[in-house]
Amino acid sequence: MKKVAVLGYGTVGSGVVEVMEQNARFIEQNVGETLEVKYIVDVRDFPDSPHADKMTKDFSIVENDPEVEIVVETIGGAGIAYEFTKRSLQAGKSVITSNKELVAKHGLELLGLAKEKNLNYLFEASVGGGIPIIRPITQCLAANRIDEVYGILNGTTNYILTEMIQNGRSFEDALKNAQALGYAEQNPAADIEGTDACRKISILSDLCYGEEVDPNEVETEGITGVTLDDVKCAASLGYRIKLLGRSVRREEGGISVYVAPHLLPETLLLSRVDGVMNGIVVRGNALGESMFYGAGAGKLPTASAVVADVMDAARHSKRRRDIGWEAASEGHLKDASELESRWYIRAALTPEEAEARYGNVVFAKAVDEEGRIAFLTEKKSGKEIFACGEAESRYRVIEG
């Protein structure tokens, strides 16, 4: 029997305990022994929980109990979670997490510490929730040179955009609805400003290209600027607006990483990933494009990915998974505004002015409420587009 401690009894942490109980039979068959939650560490009281006997507020009990081999960190944030993760690893315990902020910020250091101690630090649930993506990238696509990874990485913003597209709700209405349904926090900034997607695309970049990407250096634009006018103009061109994190290998070396709303053609499979679902596309030089789709958040889906990592760590208690990346080499992260693509522009211009500034363009059938036109340009870099003058909206187009 392997003993596990769960740090943080919030949505994901309580889901982990639930999945371990509910699927105990399958887990035991797979691992070859039972997994038992010995402690649940949380600063809050849960007197009515059936697991009250396992609750403690004192992390040092976990730290000092040699029976605990695996620690699940579902506290979130990069404060106390960072400290407890380090102390757990230093105490000889493998750590499993769903904490994208911590992995994006301190993954390099924590993976280094895990390697030094011959322990596992696993984080499948940190990107894409329950969707398998970390292992497929590191194992199944290992024979590929990965050239691009991009996707819908945040369910809250995808829900809001889907409501705007399918039901004509305004951004504000859709956000309120998302909050009422529990899809968005009362303070939704990390979602709607793109921070959450930024952390995830940073982790995917770390894994796909083997060098650390500092999320603070990733150009990040959320969806607060996307209007119903944009949704309508995009639709009249045959496109849908989705918030993407995107990371591209540059031919001259290095990569570019950014988060921004994009226009996707309705014929592209990713444009059909709706509601709170996530979809992540990976392009390899042998495989071409593959896509991974599923629930990117939520209690049980996320917990199922955490528990799969716990099982993996239990099976590999003597042999760590060789997963990790290096510090960034000089010039690894290149300016994303150098990347070329078609662009969607909505601006107060006459058609003649648009063509004079942007060259050959394709005009949307719709105009916005103020009568401003919208159009798609030919392929241009961000720098070229910004040099063409002011616009109400400027979004890249993904052709797929």
Add this chain to the structure above:
Amino acid sequence: MKKVAVLGYGTVGSGVVEVMEQNARFIEQNVGETLEVKYIVDVRDFPDSPHADKMTKDFSIVENDPEVEIVVETIGGAGIAYEFTKRSLQAGKSVITSNKELVAKHGLELLGLAKEKNLNYLFEASVGGGIPIIRPITQCLAANRIDEVYGILNGTTNYILTEMIQNGRSFEDALKNAQALGYAEQNPAADIEGTDACRKISILSDLCYGEEVDPNEVETEGITGVTLDDVKCAASLGYRIKLLGRSVRREEGGISVYVAPHLLPETLLLSRVDGVMNGIVVRGNALGESMFYGAGAGKLPTASAVVADVMDAARHSKRRRDIGWEAASEGHLKDASELESRWYIRAALTPEEAEARYGNVVFAKAVDEEGRIAFLTEKKSGKEIFACGEAESRYRVIEG
């Protein structure tokens, strides 16, 4: 350095050699040592190949060379491939394959032999070509009770159906086109009659539920009966016709597995998986539904999955992956005609007769060339549907 032998220098085998050369740098970084193809075994002559010096017609040279640790079997079929796989394992070499026929027919025995010898027998490429699916199921979804797996498992038939749906081609025309493009064999039976999909859903069932499914016992219907009339009637109901392999956990124990054309609503992501692409949906009790999408066949995509397995075997040369299944228990495979679903029916009936026989139905706006009607029924088992009388077409509806 690890030495590899490739058996069969056809499309996939030559792709394996190409990927290993082209991505040698990434492969070495990942594995920690170089992988070298020492022999290529094929009965044919390839005098102009740059690899002519590695070619041999004599498998026993591979068998008797202790330097060769990993054998790639890309011969296909269950004849000589079966013999060479057994002899390779008996000679202490791990075997990697893309051969779905062999895995579906003899996987239980070959995995048993690999286990006995503490070797790896890996077959990621046997289902979904380059799409990661075997590892995600066995590792990432390990904390789930898997309740259903289904998908578009054959690119050739999906290409033909897509041509029928999008371009109004007849089945015969679309097949000829697929043959001209190299997507279909000159003898296309294994694809269009569903045999290939049957082998793949059998392997997925083996993995998801842990007991062997004999592909000969899987009810299999191909796409030769799908007509443009059906495509048109389905479209008028908001559905698309796709060939699915499907495997469902039964509440009373056991599973049902079958291959047949289905109607999928246009709103379902899987219905948008077009052309030669594959999409596989897995439903777990914690995760919900996730989907894996990509190139299900083709030289380099399939080869990239084979090479990823080679890399895995090279890293785990002393420790085999614990992957496998048991012999089927009594009553494991249950009659698929007991499964309930809505059905699509096209038949020479009046609307009144249709309602008298099938109950509440939803009529298609279109009728076929002979004026026969089409409609969707309420949920019924296959047995109930067959008892309702003759019909031109009868396909299950997947609601997603």
